[in-house]
Amino acid sequence: MARLSFTPNLSRHVSTPMARIEGETVKQVLDNYFHANPKVRAYVLDDQGMVRHHVAIFLNQEMILDRRQLSDRVNDNDELFIMQALSGG
Amino acid sequence: MSDRLLVGTRKGLFRIERQKRNQWQIGQSWFLGDPVSMLVAQAWDQTIYAALDLGHFGVKMHRSVDNGNSWSETPTPAFPAKPEDVEDKDPMRGIDIPWSTEMVWSLEVGARPGELWCGVIPGGLFYSSNSGDSWTLNRPLWDDPRRKKWMGGGYDFAGIHSILINPRDPQHVTVGVSVGGVWTSKDAGQNWTLIGKGLRNVYMPPEQADDPISQDAHRIVHCPAQPQRLWMQHHNGIFRSDDGGENWLELQDVPPSSFGFAVAAHPTDPDTAWFVPATRDEQRFPVNARLVVTRTRDGGEHFEVLHEGLPEEPAYDLVYRHALAISDNGERLAFGSTTGSLWISEDQGDSWQVVSKHLPPVLCVRFEH
Numbered sequence: 001m002a003r004l005s006f007t008p009n010l011s012r013h014v015s016t017p018m019a020r021i022e023g024e025t026v027k028q029v030l031d032n033y034f035h036a037n038p039k040v041r042a043y044v045l046d047d048q049g050m051v052r053h054h055v056a057i058f059l060n061q062e063m064i065l066d067r068r069q070l071s072d073r074v075n076d077n078d079e080l081f082i083m084q085a086l087s088g089g
Numbered sequence: 090m091s092d093r094l095l096v097g098t099r100k101g102l103f104r105i106e107r108q109k110r111n112q113w114q115i116g117q118s119w120f121l122g123d124p125v126s127m128l129v130a131q132a133w134d135q136t137i138y139a140a141l142d143l144g145h146f147g148v149k150m151h152r153s154v155d156n157g158n159s160w161s162e163t164p165t166p167a168f169p170a171k172p173e174d175v176e177d178k179d180p181m182r183g184i185d186i187p188w189s190t191e192m193v194w195s196l197e198v199g200a201r202p203g204e205l206w207c208g209v210i211p212g213g214l215f216y217s218s219n220s221g222d223s224w225t226l227n228r229p230l231w232d233d234p235r236r237k238k239w240m241g242g243g244y245d246f247a248g249i250h251s252i253l254i255n256p257r258d259p260q261h262v263t264v265g266v267s268v269g270g271v272w273t274s275k276d277a278g279q280n281w282t283l284i285g286k287g288l289r290n291v292y293m294p295p296e297q298a299d300d301p302i303s304q305d306a307h308r309i310v311h312c313p314a315q316p317q318r319l320w321m322q323h324h325n326g327i328f329r330s331d332d333g334g335e336n337w338l339e340l341q342d343v344p345p346s347s348f349g350f351a352v353a354a355h356p357t358d359p360d361t362a363w364f365v366p367a368t369r370d371e372q373r374f375p376v377n378a379r380l381v382v383t384r385t386r387d388g389g390e391h392f393e394v395l396h397e398g399l400p401e402e403p404a405y406d407l408v409y410r411h412a413l414a415i416s417d418n419g420e421r422l423a424f425g426s427t428t429g430s431l432w433i434s435e436d437q438g439d440s441w442q443v444v445s446k447h448l449p450p451v452l453c454v455r456f457e458h
Contacts, residue, residue: 013146014162039162043146047168047189054145084145 002029002074006040007083014039016082026057027070029080044082054085091416091456094423095137096431097125100449102139104157104457105423105431113433113444117157125452127193127411132458138205138221140193148190148209152221166190166207166215166224179211179247181240186211192244195411197252200259208249212239214264216278227278230264235283238302239269242324250410251309255316255333263334265309265321270302271334287337290325292370308410309334310354310362318359322352322410327364329389340389345376351413353422360388363415363438365408365424378403382424384438398441399432406430411453425451 002023006016016037023029034041046052051067058064058081064072074080092107093116101121105113120141126148127140135156141149151160168188171177177186188211195208205217207224214227230236239247251265263273263284271285285301293303305324312318319330321337326347328337340347348369355361364383367373375381382395406426413424422438425431429448432441 010146013143013149042149042165042167043143046147046187048171048187052145052147 001076002078002080004029004033004080004082006081009084010040010043010082014043016040023074025070025074026059026064026066026072026080029074030070052084055082056085057082091421091458093457094414094433095128095130095455095457096423096425096448096451097128097139097411097453098425098429098449098451099124101125102128103448105433105444111435111442113442115445115448119157119160120151127196127453128455129196129198130455130457131198132417133202136220137457138196140196140207142192148193150193150221163221164223166193166209166213166217166226168213168226177237179241179245180238182245184245186246191246192248194248194250195252195264197254199254200256204259206252206254206262208252208264210244210248211246212236212248212266212269214249214252214278229274229279230272230281233281235302236269239266242268242305251306253309253311253316253319255311256313257316261316261333263309263311263319265306267307268303268305270304271306271309271321273334284334285337286335287339288321288323288325288328289339290323292324307350308352310352312354312356312359314357315359318354320352320354320362322349322364324348324370327352327389338389340385340392343383343389343392344394345379345381345383349408350410351408351424353413353415355419356415356417357419358386361386361419361437362389363413363422364392365413367407373407374405378405380404380406380426382422382438382441395438395441397439398434398443404428404430409452412451414454414456416456417458421456423454423456425454427451 001020005018021029094105096103102119102125104116106116124142126142130137137153139151150163152163153160171188190209192210203220207215215224253263255261260277272281288304297303307322309321317333321328327340330337346366353363383392406428422434427450430446431444434441
């Protein structure tokens with residue numbers, strides 16, 4: 001199982017408990033997480049299921065390569081971290 | 090008579106309340122720090138809808154059924170999966186139109202309980218029959234091949250900023266698109282007709298200036314008591330329609346400028362409307378730095394320039410298209426600006442009081458009922 005955690009900045013809007021999740025790809029891990037936490041999906045993915053423009057998903061400290069299909073492979077004990085680029089005024 | 094006003098800003102949602110001695114003050118606030126791009130209060134109960142634009146995390150809808158005491162997040166209008174073989178590009182920029190809601194730009198309560206219409210950037214019109222618990226994209230309009238000519242104006246992609254539901258016939262829905270003209274349906278969105286004869290957009294190539302699909306309406310409103318009377322603040326100027334938007338008359342020589350974004354129509358007097366003029370075209374601040382409101386009471390034959398209570402000193406406020414509102418009885422008006430000022434009039438604009446000069450940039454205002 002992979003460990004999935006989120007930027008604390010998201011907790012102001014929606015509950016994002018850290019979890020250990022089954023899945024062989026980023027998509028599978030996220031889908032499994034969203035199944036239990038359905039409101040989180042739209043904060044991370046857009047209407048087409050792609051990673052939102054200013055959201056980043058790190059897999060073991062490296063940004064995932066496939067932001068469209070989320071096909072990056074995930075292994076047992078991998079760490080996934082979801083954050084956003086802070087901006088605005 | 091509404092004693093409360095909702096103000097959506099770049100940094101939250103505020104309620105402005107009328108106090109003793111006719112003074113209006115900031116009351117409750119919600120969603121502090123987050124942009125509230127659109128809101129609407131339902132007339133017959135205590136329901137308020139607010140659309141948040143969270144930027145990184147997308148658009149989020151919130152609903153309160155108890156007058157703002159509590160809020161819950163509800164589904165956001167979302168586009169269906171885009172088929173792989175569909176090419177959908179903005180004609181101005183040549184870039185892919187995202188099939189994903191980027192901003193809620195208009196939101197109106199329909200005639201039947203629970204009915205909502207929502208217009209978004211990049212150009213989708215959504216419908217809900219259950220108070221926003223779910224949304225359906227209006228496919229006839231989205232799939233109309235003429236949508237390929239819609240293009241972004243101030244934003245990267247086209248958007249629906251105005252939705253008019255005919256109070257006499259709720260099946261009759263008219264929407265304004267920037268940039269993409271005026272579209273009307275007589276069967277609740279099953280079929281759409283592009284209308285707008287007489288509109289003129291001079292920034293387009295001359296042969297396209299009169300094309301209804303090239304029209305850059307900034308905002309369209311109607312007189313609820315006589316819904317065939319429409320008022321439009323167009324990029325090009327001010328237009329009036331007497332037949333539900335089929336034909337338009339351009340009102341010339343409006344002082345101090347016919348450029349602007351906002352327009353309000355009197356709820357029962359079809360000849361009365363208000364505008365907040367600005368310096369055209371891309372400069373967009375009050376003409377000669379003198380903030381005024383203009384009003385016509387005779388269908389646009391004449392315009393009065395109203396300024397009592399508005400700043401005497403130079404002012405650089407711009408009023409966005411949804412940031413001017415009128416109360417249900419037509420007596421009170423309110424408008425807010427990009428520089429965070431808010432004014433209210435209790436006498437149809439004859440005089441104004443400043444409520445605050447220190448709000449965040451104002452995106453939309455609406456009286457509660």
